[in-house]
């Protein structure tokens with residue numbers, strides 16, 4: 243309930259719509275409630291006495307009431323839609339904003355599939371529930387209470403039927419709603435699983451095809467989909483039973499009312515118009531209860547969604563943004579790892595063990611080690627994609643957590659192993675980190691990253707469109723573009739995570755040369771699988787199993803570090819050091 247209360251604050255900017263919608267609905271309901279009364283007087287006072295003018299007069303009133311009701315109904319629909327759609331849009335914006343502030347740890351813990359379900363499906367359910375609440379949840383109770391009051395005054399002889407029928411109807415609705423509510427929660431969980439599967443399978447479609455795993459994937463998807471279908475059917479089935487049961491109870495009430503009309507009680511014969519009006523009100527009560535219970539069901543569905551949305555909104559980014567005023571755009575000092583350990587999971591096994599080293603300003607530091615030794619994890623700690631679980635990282639002698647996160651991160655040009663480009667033009671991708679860049683600067687960065695040679699071949703050059711994930715480029719082309727994108731930002735510290743793995747030997751040599759000459763003032767941290775890529779570094783760290791097992795220049799390591807010697811020997815045998 244707290245989640246619903248908190249989310250309700252999103253209606254504040256649209257208070258006027260939220261107020262107008264139920265008011266207009268109240269107007270429509272009042273008009274609807276008047277209709278059976280008009281009908282009753284037409285039958286009992288007009289038709290029974292043969293007074294045509296009275297019938298026409300009442301008929302005109304009925305028509306006017308219908309028109310006013312129509313205006314009220316349309317107005318309510320318009321304002322409730324405006325309120326609900328805007329509220330949902332604001333919630334989505336806040337969720338997206340939140341998601342962008344999440345650390346990698348947050349994303350790992352929540353899961354991308356679940357985040358997508360929450361931002362799309364859960365918010366859609368909340369939108370629908372709010373819209374229906376403003377429309378039907380006001381209409382239902384008003385019709386219900388109004389009908390009871392009118393029956394009490396207009397058809398008191400038949401009032402006991404209502405007294406008996408309504409509690410039975412309410413009991414049925416409560417029982418079915420409670421049961422179905424539990425199922426709807428399960429439906430949302432099933433949807434999470436489906437979205438996660440969808441996301442993984444579509445993103446990995448090439449691997450699936452290459453490994454001829456299409457049938458297996460289809461089967462797995464079918465299982466998850468069937469699971470979701472069964473849960474949805476179970477929830478809906480309960481609601482399907484409800485309507486015929488309620489109708490049955492109402493029909494019994496109508497039969498009793500008709501019997502009372504035929505069998506006079508004492509001297510009091512129930513008039514035909516009263517019976518017809520009563521049947522009308524009984525039907526109105528049924529419709530009111532049915533529509534209210536449908537909305538109740540939607541609310542039941544929306545409650546777990548509201549909880550999930552609220553939980554996501556309340557999730558604290560694990561990397562905290564300290565709002566310090568200090569500006570660190572110009573760095574004067576060194577970066578230092580002081581006894582740093584890191585584990586991906588709380589109380590999990592350390593991936594990095596007690597690392598201590600310094601990267602001096604302007605230094606070129608190479609990092610090498612076997613697969614899975616922790617190289618990528620180590621460099622992710624530099625721009626605070628993760629924080630150490632033990633020890634500290636210092637810049638200019640101060641813990642990096644003390645700096646303003648965005649300013650601190652803007653020092654870095656991080657080029658990840660897997661090039662991540664967005665749909666749009668090549669130019670828009672290159673400008674991603676720095677929008678105020680001239681075409682000359684873009685061109686220069688592409689030359690330095692050896693990307694200009696393939697860009698020049700496109701008719702539209704820098705305006706060439708990239709598909710989602712840049713699937714219309716080769717792996718090497720994507721890597722070169724992501725190097726160029728980092729160079730455009732002109733950061734103080736460049737971090738390259740094995741970024742030339744898919745680039746041909748000639749281009750790799752050219753990129754490394756440019757980094758050593760044109761960008762020699764910049765601090766560079768280069769992870770490489772080939773010794774040739776880091777041979778000329780000022781310092782090389784050799785990582786094994788999360789620990790530093792060697793530190794020094796290429797020549798020093800060849801003398802003192804057995805693992806480095808081993809890697810060198812393997813790569814020389816394979817001719818891996820050919821790229822100089």
Ligand SMILES: Nc1ncnc2c1ncn2[C@@H]1O[C@H](COP(=O)(O)OP(=O)(O)OP(=O)(O)O)[C@@H](O)[C@H]1O
Pocket residue numbers: 350586587593611612613614615616617618619620
């Ligand atoms: N997001 C993650 N959650 C949990 N464990 C992870 C995660 N990312 C990496 N690991 C684990 O951390 C260890 C180090 O991985 P890392 O990617 O840092 O190695 P690496 O040396 O860069 O490997 P490679 O040379 O293959 O890129 C591995 O055992 C890996 O399974």
